Amino acid sequence: DVKVTQSSRYLVKRTGEKVFLECVQDMDHENMFWYRQDPGLGLRLIYFSYDVKMKEKGDIPEGYSVSREKKERFSLILESASTNQTSMYLCASSLRQGGVEKLFFGSGTQLSVL
Amino acid sequence: TQLLEQSPQFLSIQEGENLTVYCNSSSVFSSLQWYRQEPGEGPVLLVTVVTGGEVKKLKRLTFQFGDARKDSSLHITAAQPGDTGLYLCATRSGTSYGKLTFGQGTILTVHP
Numbered sequence: 001d002v003k004v005t006q007s008s009r010y011l012v013k014r015t016g017e018k019v020f021l022e023c024v025q026d027m028d029h030e031n032m033f034w035y036r037q038d039p040g041l042g043l044r045l046i047y048f049s050y051d052v053k054m055k056e057k058g059d060i061p062e063g064y065s066v067s068r069e070k071k072e073r074f075s076l077i078l079e080s081a082s083t084n085q086t087s088m089y090l091c092a093s094s095l096r097q098g099g100v101e102k103l104f105f106g107s108g109t110q111l112s113v114l
Numbered sequence: 115t116q117l118l119e120q121s122p123q124f125l126s127i128q129e130g131e132n133l134t135v136y137c138n139s140s141s142v143f144s145s146l147q148w149y150r151q152e153p154g155e156g157p158v159l160l161v162t163v164v165t166g167g168e169v170k171k172l173k174r175l176t177f178q179f180g181d182a183r184k185d186s187s188l189h190i191t192a193a194q195p196g197d198t199g200l201y202l203c204a205t206r207s208g209t210s211y212g213k214l215t216f217g218q219g220t221i222l223t224v225h226p
Contacts, residue, residue: 004156033213035216040123040218041218042118042120042202042216042217042218042219043157043202043204043216044216045207045213045214045215048213058213059215090156090157092156099164100145100147100162100164101206101214102147102159102162103149103157103159103204103214104159105156105157105158106156107154107155107156108154108155108156
């Protein structure tokens with residue numbers, strides 16, 4: 001089974017802190033993603049990466065950056081956390097089968113910024 | 115970015131009842147996926163539909179893709195408490211492989 005592991009289940013940070021969210025996948029997938037999930041808004045794509053050191057902005061990249069130094073690891077960075085970044089953050093990797101991309105998600109990190 | 119509208123937003127039913135959840139767009143889907151997310155977990159892919167008019171079944175779940183590929187539905191027969199969760203539809207966004215746009219989700223609660 002594909003395993004996508006997010007380093008923290010819950011995080012509490014203060015406004016202005018630098019925050020790192022880590023994600024590791026064990027299936028050698030090329031693509032990795034960071035989404036945030038808010039009630040009533042579904043999942044919104046922050047950034048994604050299709051190879052080591054390659055990244056592309058998603059729909060809501062403002063206030064975030066990412067790092068992909070190794071294929072299995074994709075990190076989301078909040079340079080200066082703000083209260084409006086309180087959210088559930090979901091990491092995913094994907095596999096292309098039969099012309100269709102299948103996403104495999106981690107269990108999520110619930111981040112609270114106070 | 116293609117917008118996906120899901121309805122209803124909330125659904126609370128008794129065990130044994132049937133239900134249908136809808137996912138609609140003003141644009142044609144290249145393909146459509148349904149995910150289920152249980153509390154405290156990430157979404158898990160249930161099915162992918164690609165062809166207009168396609169029907170797929172997964173035990174008590176029936177997924178339908180509209181003929182014009184602008185809508186999809188998920189029907190659950192004889193719902194069970196284990197079906198409780200957030201149901202999300204998603205479609206490919208833009209030209210980048212793997213980039214998906216999600217609907218806002220339907221929260222289903224099945225009471226024993």
